[in-house]
Amino acid sequence: MTMSAILWLCRDFRFDDNAALAAALADGPVLPVFVLDAATRAQGSASRWRLGRALAAFDAAWRARTGEHITVLEGEAAELLPDLATRLGARRIHQNDWPAPAQQQVQAALRHVLGEGPVRLHLHPGHLLVHPSRIRTGTGGSYKVYTPFARAVRQAGADRPLPAPGRLTALPAGGDLRAGGLNLAPDMFRGAAVLAGHALPAGEAAALDRLDDFFDRARDYPAHRDRPDIDATSGLSEHLAFGEISPRRIWATARLRAEVEPALEAGAGKFLAELLWREFAWHLLLAFPQMPEAPWRPEWAAFPWAGENAAATAWTRAGTGIALVDAGLREMRVTGRMHNRVRMVVASWLTKHLLTDWRIGLRHFEDSLTDWDPAANAMNWQWVAGCGPDASPFFRIFNPEKQAETFDPQGRYRHYWLQGEGALAYAATLPAAWNSPAGWVEADSAPLLADGRARALAALATFNRGT
Numbered sequence: 001m002t003m004s005a006i007l008w009l010c011r012d013f014r015f016d017d018n019a020a021l022a023a024a025l026a027d028g029p030v031l032p033v034f035v036l037d038a039a040t041r042a043q044g045s046a047s048r049w050r051l052g053r054a055l056a057a058f059d060a061a062w063r064a065r066t067g068e069h070i071t072v073l074e075g076e077a078a079e080l081l082p083d084l085a086t087r088l089g090a091r092r093i094h095q096n097d098w099p100a101p102a103q104q105q106v107q108a109a110l111r112h113v114l115g116e117g118p119v120r121l122h123l124h125p126g127h128l129l130v131h132p133s134r135i136r137t138g139t140g141g142s143y144k145v146y147t148p149f150a151r152a153v154r155q156a157g158a159d160r161p162l163p164a165p166g167r168l169t170a171l172p173a174g175g176d177l178r179a180g181g182l183n184l185a186p187d188m189f190r191g192a193a194v195l196a197g198h199a200l201p202a203g204e205a206a207a208l209d210r211l212d213d214f215f216d217r218a219r220d221y222p223a224h225r226d227r228p229d230i231d232a233t234s235g236l237s238e239h240l241a242f243g244e245i246s247p248r249r250i251w252a253t254a255r256l257r258a259e260v261e262p263a264l265e266a267g268a269g270k271f272l273a274e275l276l277w278r279e280f281a282w283h284l285l286l287a288f289p290q291m292p293e294a295p296w297r298p299e300w301a302a303f304p305w306a307g308e309n310a311a312a313t314a315w316t317r318a319g320t321g322i323a324l325v326d327a328g329l330r331e332m333r334v335t336g337r338m339h340n341r342v343r344m345v346v347a348s349w350l351t352k353h354l355l356t357d358w359r360i361g362l363r364h365f366e367d368s369l370t371d372w373d374p375a376a377n378a379m380n381w382q383w384v385a386g387c388g389p390d391a392s393p394f395f396r397i398f399n400p401e402k403q404a405e406t407f408d409p410q411g412r413y414r415h416y417w418l419q420g421e422g423a424l425a426y427a428a429t430l431p432a433a434w435n436s437p438a439g440w441v442e443a444d445s446a447p448l449l450a451d452g453r454a455r456a457l458a459a460l461a462t463f464n465r466g467t
């Protein structure tokens with residue numbers, strides 16, 4: 001007998017390599033449903049804003065292929081989905097697993113309500129390259145060091161992506177909300193219009209185009225990926241964060257392209273090594289769900305981080321007076337993005353020079369980044385702060401001036417954000433209450449750099465004596 005099925009959308013706004021969609025279609029006509037719940041509302045504003053765009057793009061694509069809209073419901077899945085399944089006569093709710101701790105709680109609450117009844121929740125893998133149960137150390141534990149982890153994933157081989165389904169049968173949408181035009185971030189501090197003016201196209205088609213375009217530049221990726229003044233990286237992180245493309249599709253495509261064009265081999269290899277950092281972050285988060293809140297290495301709980309302080313507030317406002325740091329924070333404020341090299345420098349400045357708790361920076365990034373990813377954000381903040389597994393040692397203190405000379409040698413990136421068009425866009429976001437100076441003010445940075453470094457090393461020495 002043909003049933004209908006619920007496709008419970010989460011971070012999987014795509015047709016390609018979508019195991020939950022394939023399974024739902026095998027059950028019968030499908031109703032794709034997104035539940036706007038408290039966990040979603042609790043996420044950072046830039047990420048929520050970007051989620052609205054992901055929903056709108058998927059809704060348009062679903063409508064183009066089926067003639068129907070997707071359904072958006074407001075409330076909690078545990079309260080809404082069991083009734084919906086009963087009304088539709090659906091026996092299965094399919095979801096591609098997004099193994100973030102908050103989502104796991106939402107899934108557990110739904111499972112609890114479904115109990116032993118006839119409706120079941122089925123979770124499908126798709127957010128990662130390899131299921132974590134396949135990547136274990138010799139003693140059966142999870143890896144804590146990137147290099148052996150990456151080797152193990154390469155040896156296991158990423159799971160093969162599924163093709164997009166040929167035929168779709170859809171149920172008519174219900175509910176009062178429409179996915180197009182939702183404003184999920186009315187509280188955004190700089191106003192959604194700022195991000196909208198600098199947004200990259202959202203949706204699966206844009207993600208696949210971006211992957212394709214990247215291979216035109218992939219040959220230079222190893223040499224240029226650390227240069228914020230050059231468009232050398234893939235820009236896929238936002239699409240990955242919302243599942244508009246799957247990591248398995250990226251993996252398979254990069255391998256194929258490198259096979260066909262051997263000149264791309266080094267670039268594709270380095271690119272996949274970065275994708276493995278994302279994978280590593282998620283495997284770590286699954287092993288240690290407290291990673292966004294607590295240091296991986298427990299002894300670091302006693303490190304004398306400063307809490308909220310005036311210098312940290314200036315940091316969040318891109319007003320430190322240090323050129324590369326302020327340029328990066330301005331980029332993030334205006335676009336919701338920041339180059340990876342600059343993220344490291346900015347994070348190092350907050351945690352080392354300002355000795356400020358990494359969680360203050362983590363939360364600012366969470367609220368500001370359109371590619372916010374709970375695993376990558378937490379792992380990287382702990383990496384820079386020195387308290388994570390396989391972290392950069394605390395005594396590695398980035399010198400923002402040297403970093404700028406090396407990675408922005410002509411000063412183009414800094415100029416754009418401190419004096420050029422980017423500076424104007426940033427100035428337009430400033431609330432009057434901040435009383436910010438009209439232009440960029442350079443601090444007397446040389447003594448600050450040396451002092452900050454000395455202070456950080458002294459704090460480390462005191463901490464080491466006490467542990």
Ligand SMILES: Cc1cc2nc3c(=O)[nH]c(=O)nc-3n(C[C@H](O)[C@H](O)[C@H](O)COP(=O)(O)OP(=O)(O)OC[C@H]3O[C@@H](n4cnc5c(N)ncnc54)[C@H](O)[C@@H]3O)c2cc1C
Nearest residue numbers: 233234235236237274275277278340343372373376377380
């Ligand atoms: C303090 C800090 C916070 C960060 N927070 C996030 C975050 O919230 N979300 C996020 O997606 N990335 C985060 N990153 C990682 C990295 O900066 C971004 O993934 C990268 O800048 C995205 O640009 P891209 O897609 O062009 O990268 P590419 O260079 O094209 O890399 C390809 C993909 O590999 C993955 N990747 C690359 N570098 C890393 C890395 N260091 N850690 C984990 N995965 C990586 C991303 O999925 C990326 O899309 C953070 C890094 C730092 C230092």
